[in-house]
Amino acid sequence: MSDLDLPLSAPVIPNARDAVRALRASQIREVANAGFGVADVLPFWFGESDRVTPQFIRDAAAAALARGDTFYTHNLGIAPLRDALSRYVSALHGDTPAANIAVTSAGVNALMLAAQLVVGAGDRVVAVTPLWPNLVEIPKILGASVETVALGYGANGWALDLDRLLAALTPGTKLLMINSPNNPTGWVMTRAEQQAVLDHCRRHGIWIVADEVYERLYYGDTDARTAPSFLDLASRDERLICVNSFSKAWLMTGWRLGWMVAPRDLMDDLGKLVEYNTSCAPAFVQQAGIAAVEQGEPYTRRLVADLRASRDHLAAALSALPGVDVKAPHGAMYLFFSLPGAQKSLDLCKALVREAGLGLAPGSAFGPEGEGFVRWCYACDPARLDQGVERLASYLRQHAAR
Amino acid sequence: MSDLDLPLSAPVIPNARDAVRALRASQIREVANAGFGVADVLPFWFGESDRVTPQFIRDAAAAALARGDTFYTHNLGIAPLRDALSRYVSALHGDTPAANIAVTSAGVNALMLAAQLVVGAGDRVVAVTPLWPNLVEIPKILGASVETVALGYGANGWALDLDRLLAALTPGTKLLMINSPNNPTGWVMTRAEQQAVLDHCRRHGIWIVADEVYERLYYGDTDARTAPSFLDLASRDERLICVNSFSKAWLMTGWRLGWMVAPRDLMDDLGKLVEYNTSCAPAFVQQAGIAAVEQGEPYTRRLVADLRASRDHLAAALSALPGVDVKAPHGAMYLFFSLPGAQKSLDLCKALVREAGLGLAPGSAFGPEGEGFVRWCYACDPARLDQGVERLASYLRQHAAR
Incomplete structure (x- = not known):
């Protein structure tokens, strides 16, 4: 049998098993990909401080x-x-x-x-x-x-x-x-x-x-x-x-x-x-x-004090924006809040990164129960938080005006 | 109801699920544990060189x-x-x-x-x-x-x-x-x-x-x-x-x-x-x-040359011992060989560590198909290999004499 006589068949694409294919992919990465090529993104989407390890x-x-x-x-x-x-x-x-x-x-x-x-x-x-x-x-x-x-x-x-x-x-x-x-x-x-x-x-x-x-x-x-x-x-x-x-x-x-x-x-x-x-x-x-x-104990105590201050700072700044409902929780390093457009949080976060250079995580990344919200990691310098809030405010103004 | 009135019950010991309990534990560790307290063990049991990372x-x-x-x-x-x-x-x-x-x-x-x-x-x-x-x-x-x-x-x-x-x-x-x-x-x-x-x-x-x-x-x-x-x-x-x-x-x-x-x-x-x-x-x-x-390429090439020399050195030394059947294979960094007493390789390896300060891995650690053999990792200095062979020779002499 020559090569030409081999039976034709569709190429087999190797797949992972169904249970693995059904696992959720990261919506945060999907948002980050949407911002690919945007020169100046402020990333608040990951659960990570912007500080180097001590x-x-x-x-x-x-x-x-x-x-x-x-x-x-x-x-x-x-x-x-x-x-x-x-x-x-x-x-x-x-x-x-x-x-x-x-x-x-x-x-x-x-x-x-x-x-x-x-x-x-x-x-x-x-x-x-x-x-x-x-x-x-x-x-x-x-x-x-x-x-x-x-x-x-x-x-x-x-x-x-x-x-x-x-x-x-x-x-x-x-x-x-x-x-x-x-x-x-x-x-x-x-x-x-x-x-x-x-x-x-x-x-x-x-x-x-x-x-x-x-x-x-x-x-x-x-x-x-x-x-x-x-x-x-x-x-x-x-x-x-x-x-x-x-x-x-x-x-x-x-x-x-x-x-x-x-x-x-x-x-x-x-x-x-x-x-x-x-x-x-x-x-x-x-x-x-x-x-x-x-x-590390002194370091951790200072870190927690800084995070508390960042939390309060960001919550206050966001509260001043129209349509934003934010409540400062007692733990972790995130504000998880609702704002206009967050009913489709994935779309909103993609638009925010593309149009405003603001990197937030969509609430739906954390299950359907999180839809309507976005997550903002505040483990960073307050000046950077202010910059982010300004970008959000500007985005909201533009979209409210449309 | 006072504490004394509480129903008596056997303490509940939390267990892992059956499939995990049935997993094999390391027989190499079991041998190492048998040598606990032995002052001077030459360890050839792990799959690891004795050299620090370059x-x-x-x-x-x-x-x-x-x-x-x-x-x-x-x-x-x-x-x-x-x-x-x-x-x-x-x-x-x-x-x-x-x-x-x-x-x-x-x-x-x-x-x-x-x-x-x-x-x-x-x-x-x-x-x-x-x-x-x-x-x-x-x-x-x-x-x-x-x-x-x-x-x-x-x-x-x-x-x-x-x-x-x-x-x-x-x-x-x-x-x-x-x-x-x-x-x-x-x-x-x-x-x-x-x-x-x-x-x-x-x-x-x-x-x-x-x-x-x-x-x-x-x-x-x-x-x-x-x-x-x-x-x-x-x-x-x-x-x-x-x-x-x-x-x-x-x-x-x-x-x-x-x-x-x-x-x-x-x-x-x-x-x-x-x-x-x-x-x-x-x-x-x-x-x-x-x-x-x-x-790393020059380093790896020297390493492989050294390992080849160690393999040949150890194989020759072991071959000289009575009852030892060793064949130098073409890959990895082990000799897997049979010797008197290895039909119960776990017992033999425990005895070797306790009585001779020689740390080898039992063949049965690698499945029932490995029984009758022991594994010796030769990724170390030839002088150390010689020391190990001398200990094995001495052990075999003593046990042959009994």
């Missing part, structure tokens, strides 16, 4: 590199970092032995590992939304189904309908994924709500994965170093996995370093999963983590 | 840290690294555009991502063994079933029974996972075998995930810079994902940096999965990767 943390990594700290580490992290995290978490939330702590390759990696630990195909997961998409999509990669319970938006901003959440947490539900302080809304769960959810989940054997990466970015109580945490209420050896990250409190987004607090009985299985996902976080990155936890 | 690579990371390269990157990696990898892979294996390349948080992370892309619950996966456990265990985390096809051991060392492998790759099989040069055996798949497997998988629409992280550690042909690769035979846009790593060719084990070559049509879905697993590799680690790929 020098003392970078120095610790450089020193580790210089002394040759370039080998594999223990799956669960190097002992000095687990010990440092044990002291840090214990000071914030009560006794937390190093044996309950695992180092991970980013906060999101901790969420993936936590999901792998407890959910498989067919399992039912509940998540509270609007929400950073990762928590909703991760269980789907493992074949689980995810039901969402929406926060309500009222006179005091975003709030949880506790009865609705408890009703959704039916017996047989495997896992609740909940993020407080919340990205994108800034909503902070109260201690009473945490207690009610914990009691309910205990009764029904439901796992809780609490994404508490914004816990230090808390403005509800000037005396509190942290937002309320499930760790304040639960024992260390029940069905609770608390996920945290170095990204927010120490400005280490690009380092991909996180940790989780989990039952000691889970640690052998977690070690296997770490081995099969990334094997460990980079050795010298873990050394930088020690510096952050042990020397 | 200075010019560490310098590149330190420079990136100094200039503040500490922010999130694109999910698929920074463009300069993807471009550098495109040039590197194209030079070795033919035209490979950057659009077909994704940067990952380690080679094992690339394997996990590749598995997530194509397999879900109930899918059938085939793997060739003995094998680094990760390839066999990763699909199980996603609910897939894994059938193994064993290499045979004969007069010429480890070899593939091609007919047996093709027979196992039944229609409906979703994925073949194959690692060549192979950890632990050093077996290298021939080009003819790759062609036959590729033809068969094309006919039946079976994905191939080729773990080629040891491709540069190849001693079969002194003129060849790399072992035979599926990339030499396949197009860039068919059902093939080639996984690679910076760990072996540039001694960057502790950096957790890898990459994959995959169909362009998969890249959007892969970007989503990277987002949900680690989001990106650390920014300054990717900068170090550029230095490795662009400036």
